[in-house]
Amino acid sequence: MSNPAQNKLALILPKSPIVVSDGSNWGNIHFAHFQQPPCEVPEHVSSRHTVCMNVGKPVRLEQVVDGQRKVVDSIPGDLAIYPADLSQQFRWDKEAEFFNLFLEPSFVTQVGYEVFGSDRLELIPHLATLVDPLVQQIGFALSTSLEIDRENSSLYADAMGYALVVHLLTRYSTHSRQMKPIAGGLTQTQLKSVIDFMNANLDKNINLACLAKIVQLSSYHFAHLFKKSTNTSPHQYIIRCRIERAKQLIASGDLSIATIAQILGFASQGHFTYHFKKLVGVTPKVYSQRTTKLPEPQEH
Secondary structure, three states, rough: OOOHHHHHHHHHHHOOOEEEOOOOOOOEEEEEEEEEEEEEEEEEEEEOEEEEEEEOOOEEEEEEEEEEEEEEEEEEEEEEOOOOOOEEEEEEOOEEEEEEEOOOOHHHHHHHHHHHOOOOOOOOOEEEEEEOHHHHHHHHHHHHHHHHHHOOOHHHHHHHHHHHHHHHHHEEEOOOOOOOOOOOOOHHHHHHHHHHHHHHHOOOOOOOOHHHHHHHHHHHHHHHHHHHHOOOOHHHHHHHHHHHHHHHHHHHHHHHOOOOOOOOOOHHHHHHHHHHHHHHHHHHHHHHHHHHOOOOOOOO
């Protein structure tokens, strides 16, 4: 939902989203966290696929999607899948709180072709109560990423978007099928090229497609091969590279912590401190005090 005006649901609902991925440089997947009073949503059509997850209290949901009417008693964790370009109409009787994950149809088609060799896979509407722990985890992971990393979360959002689409096409599409396992990893030359690029661009908001292009792979295959080669995701690897560079800059004693955070592309000093402490075990300030502390004079 890079532009709320493009999604009619955001205009129809009484209250604006609590959290939204606008301004976070997300490309193929978008996120919104809503909390709405009892409401009747008139008929509308969304240009994006939508996965909706109840994250509030139980609520009775009346829905008409593509002419199909369904009434469900939705409880926290329940999911629904609404494919793009279908007429949708909703009504609920109590305050409702929910996550919406929006997927670009062109992205779903692209992943279907890259992973399954077909560009004709279509998502099936799921209006009844659906429980899927993996989709729940992705929803909460994206919400947390927005809160912590904000505009630096695009690489993570890319990876989660691919994981979500592969899972949806595997389980909830017209031709659900198992994908072929990806063997091996990146070659040493490929891995070096990618890591060199990361280290040369630590101040930039790198996305998955950019990294995959270096080794001429699809984003999906690159992410899997990179993780097999390094035991970590591209997103986490870049954060580790940034923190290692930060340790060097702190040890030099020439720059303030705020300046280092800015140089390395962190959204804020607080964002930098969060990741530094998570990986190093202490805050940048404590690390600076330890590394720049002069040795005590020895007694003769």
